[in-house]
Amino acid sequence: MNKLILELWHDLRAKRLWPVAALLVAALVAVPVMLKKNSSTPPAPTPPAASASSAGDNSKAVVVADTGTAQGSTLGVFNKKDPFKPDKAVLSAAHPKPTPAPKSPSQPAGGGSTPSGGNGSGSGSGSGNGNGGGVPVTPQPTKPQAPKGPFAYTVDVKFGKRGETRVHHDVQKLDVLPNQNNPLLVFLGVNTAGDTAVFLTDTSLKAAGEGTCKPNGDTCSFLYLKLDKNSNTEDLSEVVADGSGTEYTLTLLAIHKVLVSELAKGAKKAAAAARAEARRAHIEKHKSPTAFHVPLSAQLTPDTVG
Template sequence: MPDAARDVWHDLRERRLWPLALLLVLAILAVPVLLSQSAAEPPAPDPAAAGAVEQRQATVVTLDEEATGSSATGSALDRFPEGDPFTPPGAIAKAGRGGTSTASAAASGTGTAGAPGGGGGTAPSDGGSGGSAPAPVPPPDVETETVSYRYVADVTLWAGERRRSIRGLDKLDMLPNEAAPALIFMGTTEAGGNAVFLVDATLRAVGEGRCVPSRANCVYVHLGPGSEHTFVDEAGESLRLRVEEIRRVEVRSRGERRRAAASSGAPARRFALPRLVDRVEVTETAVVPAAADGGHRSSDSDGGR
């Protein structure tokens, strides 16, 4: 026995694995034997079953030529009569013709029924004229109302330590007063975005506003709501202006302004300013014509008075 095989055998004995090794050897020897038996020829089939299979294969189905007739030419459509597929059935056609004749008879009977009564036959013609379209209703009158608006500014002015709030600053009003004007309110930009002030040429302007045409040459200053701007004169006195709000108010007529001035008791001014308007709105309201009963109100409107 070679030394390698002897060493393997001793190792298997020491580890008690020699039964497992013996089983492996037997399995190696048995596999070829089992494979050779499975590769043998299969058993012969049953003679009775083989005869049945041959009989099924030999059976051929044949069709009777006399029964099929003209099977080679397909279905015989000439057996059916020719006709228009869109023609309605006879019963429906008769019913339609009968209904038409009945309707015509009823119409003729209605037209002649009033003949003995003297002039009753003209009733159908009168009924036909009742289907004419009604007379068109004239459009309602439209009442136009024109309302003019102007923009005013609510501002706060600081002249040194003195603080003054001015509400409703109108176009061409002067600040701080007419005796010593430093700023003139020129109105607002489009849609009341910013208040525009004309600045005295001797003032130096510094602040959050926008100077036009330039900051070095500030002829006009644009101030939006919440913005402040400071103006300093040659003597070093400052004037601080803040725009609180820009509002749109309705322009009153001249008569209303005269009555308001007379009721306030303030002395009349010599110079009358023209009517200054920033925005004009035209509203059209439909005027409903009075009712046919003389213009009396309905019960609902009387109850709401």
């Protein structure tokens, strides 16, 4: 044992750690001494309680809880409630009651004098109706629903030779004017704004009027007419090889937006009317005039409605 301590001492000296070892030994000796000294110190005496007479008016009353009568809480303090029944607030929100329509106050019968403008005072008298009846509320008329479905456009135009124009109603897209035997114009449709009609014109026609021609007036491939008094009429002239020509007048009268279903019904009626007109024209063409018979073409006056 002594040899071990001696070797440890030489080792500490060789490494110059003997001051650290000395401090550790001193700490080992000092700690038990300090602990023993602290435990031997008597506790400080408790100061005596102040007497009631010395406290005087500054003393406060001490409340001691009576633990003998205290009891634990029971379920009786809570209101009875069915856990599977929803709250009244939820039921009222799910099923709101309809609010009654407010009754307009009845106009009291009687008369009142108009206050004078000088002093601003006035007097009036009136008597109310005693039966308590209110004015019946008149139900508001419901607005008709707008038709739904695909729409198409038709136009009403006046077209023909100058001085012999006729009104063509409900001209549909791709319809030709004046007829299938002499197709000079083809109705192509209406622009997105719905105020301009577009026609495809024959290359033999030259335009000079209020409408817009593309690419130009001499070669008018597409004719645009608007619903405007200053832009709804176009004069067209047709010149043949022998130098003779025919002048036509086209006037846009109206643009209609109709349902496609209604348009199909109108197309059937128009086709039937066109066939009847063709048969009548054929009969009149091959009928010889007499002293008491005048051909139908001679009976037609300018601006005849077709």
